[in-house]
Structure formats: structure tokens, C-alpha cells
Amino acid sequence: MIQRRFMAALGGLVLGLAGRPADASTEACPAVPMPALWVPSFAAAxxxxxxxxxxxxxxxxxxxxxATLPWRSYPAVLERQLRRALPGLAITVMNRGAGGEDAVQMIGxxxxxxxxxxxxxVIWQLGANATLRGLDPGTFRRLLLQGLERFRQARVDVVLMDNQRAPRIAAQPNNGVYDAILAEAAATQPxxxxxxxxALMDSLATRGVSHAALLVSDGLHHNDRGYACLAEALGRGLVEGLAVGTLRARR
Structure with a gap:
């Protein structure tokens, strides 16, 4: 039963969401190949x-x-995506974002x-404000690992989210350092x-959706389409991860 649910959900997400706009006012997001996100605590739930x-x-x-409205933020769109892909489950995505924070504030x-x-x-998005403010990379790494250890103690898995491709971030010295720290943590921490x-934004750019087309005029934040494309790719990755776990269980 569980395996059938996972495979049906994957098929429904791919057929129902690929290239489909999140709402009538949002342009379609081309489906681009992204790695599946295998998250055991999510799969167990x-x-x-x-x-x-x-x-x-x-x-x-x-x-x-x-975003023009709260329900066009990426957590709100993701909740709708997952509810469609996984019918019968009461899925809630709680938005605990706070503008202007970096790892120093988030850890508290x-x-x-x-x-x-x-x-x-937990989907943990961080690094943009550290980049803009030039937070010491060693401090960023220490706080990141401290937070991940607390989540591990609570037996909650984490999906880290790296930075957007945006002019204000690209203009900062060492702008790739924080993304590299996030990638290292994902590769080494259970x-x-x-x-x-x-990488998602780069792939979309190869399909004609420029970085600028996903941002508002401040050169930093996503617009409605950017959040929709982000949520669709993230939702697809989570559901594909369920299928990955099912295949592992069969071996």
C-alpha cells in the first residue's frame, strides 16, 4: 500500500504539475531535471x-x-503542491521566515x-543575508552545524536551501562561499x-526563463513566478524522494 501510494503520487506530480502555472496569474515553470530529495523523516510521516x-x-x-500576496510565497505554494500530489494527507507547511535574519538570529x-x-x-533557507553582510564564514559554518545538530537531536531531517541567483548577491565578494558551506554540510551531516x-535558476535560464524573470526589481527577492518555480521544483524533489526510498526498501 505504501509503495503504491508513493508511485501514484510521483506520477500525479509529474503529470499534473510539470509546466503548469501555480495559479492563473503566474506563468508556467518549465520542468527541469533536479535531484530527488530523499528525506526519511518526511517519508515516515x-x-x-x-x-x-x-x-x-x-x-x-x-x-x-x-510576492504580491502571502499565498504566493513559496511555503504556501508548496503546501498546495504537496496536497495535490499526496491526496488523503493533511499536509501543512508552516512559514517561519523572518526578513533580514541570518544564521545568528535564526539559531535563537x-x-x-x-x-x-x-x-x-524542516526546510532551512539561509546564506543570503550572510553574503550581503559579509558574515565570517567560520561563524556561519559553526552556527549552521549547531542548528543541524539540534535538529538531529530532535530526529527531524533537514533540507537546506542555498542562495538565489540575484545581482545583489553576485556583487558581493566571496558570494559562493556560503553556498559551498551549505553543500558541504549536506554532504557530510546525517x-x-x-x-x-x-542550480534550478541556472537550469531554467537554459530554457529561456532568465534569472531576472524570477526576481522583482530590487535585484534580490523572487517575484510570484520565482516562488512558484521554486515551490514546484521543491515539491517534485520531495515526492521523487519518496519513490527513491521505496526502491531502496525493495532491495
């Missing part, structure tokens, strides 16, 4: 059935700066704003995987 809780944790990209919110909700998955937002 889906297998149990009933309620599935996800916390979207981060700064202004999570809060939805640049983990208990009250994330773990207090007993999530089955229960952690990485959603490559930058």
Missing part, C-alpha cells in the same frame, strides 16, 4: 498517513518578500519557532540534504 507537518525556516525568501529561534511545532521536516536553488 507520509507512510503513517494523517497529518504531515513541514516548517519552512529562513529569512525573507521564506517569508515571501516580493529554533526551539520556539521550529521545534515547538514538532515538524516532520539527515541533511540540499535543494540547489541556484
Amino acid at each position: 507520509v507512510a503513517r498517513g494523517g497529518a504531515v507537518k513541514i516548517v519552512a525556516f529562513g529569512s525573507s525568501s521564506t517569508a515571501g518578500a516580493g 529561534r529554533i526551539e520556539s519557532d521550529v521545534l515547538a511545532d514538532s515538524p516532520d521536516l 539527515g541533511v540534504t540540499l535543494f540547489r536553488r541556484g
Whole structure:
């Protein structure tokens, strides 16, 4: 039963969402190849059935700066995507984004704003404000690992999200350092995987959707289409990850 649910969900997501706009006012997002996101704690919650809780944790990209309405932020769009892909589950994506924060502030919110909700998955977006402010990379790495250790203690897996391709970020010296730290953590820390937002935007650019087409005029934040493309790719990765786990279980 669980395997059939996962495979049916994958088929439904690919057929129902690929190239489809998130709402009538949003242009379509081309489906681009992205790695599946195997997240055991999320898979276990889906297998149990009933309620599935996800916390979207981060700064202004999570809060939805640049979106015309709150329900066009990426967490809100992701919730709708997953509910369509996984019918019968009460999926909630809680938005715990706070504009302007970097790792220094976020680490102080983990208990009250994330773990207090007993999530089955945390999507942690960080690094943009560290880049803009030139936060010491060693401090960034230390705080990131501290947060990941706390999530591991709580037995909650984490999807890290790296930076958007935006002029204001690209203009900063060492702008790739923080993305590299996130990638290293995802590769070395148990229960952690990485959603490559930058790679998604690059792939979309090869299909005619420029970086600028996904940003508002401030040269930093996503517009409605950018959040929709982000949420669709993230949702597809999570559901494809369920299929990956099913295949592993068969071996």
C-alpha cells in the first residue's frame, strides 16, 4: 500500500504539475531535471498517513518578500503542491521566515519557532543575508552545524536551501562561499540534504526563463513566478524522494 501510494503520487506530480502555472496569474515553470530529495523523516510521516507537518525556516525568501500576496510565497505554494500530489494527507507547511535574519538570529529561534511545532521536516533557507553582510564564514559554518545538530537531536531531517541567483548577491565578494558551506554540510551531516536553488535558476535560464524573470526589481527577492518555480521544483524533489526510498526498501 505504501509503495503504491508513493508511485501514484510521483506520477500525479509529474503529470499534473510539470509546466503548469501555480495559479492563473503566474506563468508556467518549465520542468527541469533536479535531484530527488530523499528525506526519511518526511517519508515516515507520509507512510503513517494523517497529518504531515513541514516548517519552512529562513529569512525573507521564506517569508515571501516580493510576492504580491502571502499565498504566493513559496511555503504556501508548496503546501498546495504537496496536497495535490499526496491526496488523503493533511499536509501543512508552516512559514517561519523572518526578513533580514541570518544564521545568528535564526539559531535563537529554533526551539520556539521550529521545534515547538514538532515538524516532520524542516526546510532551512539561509546564506543570503550572510553574503550581503559579509558574515565570517567560520561563524556561519559553526552556527549552521549547531542548528543541524539540534535538529538531529530532535530526529527531524533537514533540507537546506542555498542562495538565489540575484545581482545583489553576485556583487558581493566571496558570494559562493556560503553556498559551498551549505553543500558541504549536506554532504557530510546525517539527515541533511540540499535543494540547489541556484542550480534550478541556472537550469531554467537554459530554457529561456532568465534569472531576472524570477526576481522583482530590487535585484534580490523572487517575484510570484520565482516562488512558484521554486515551490514546484521543491515539491517534485520531495515526492521523487519518496519513490527513491521505496526502491531502496525493495532491495
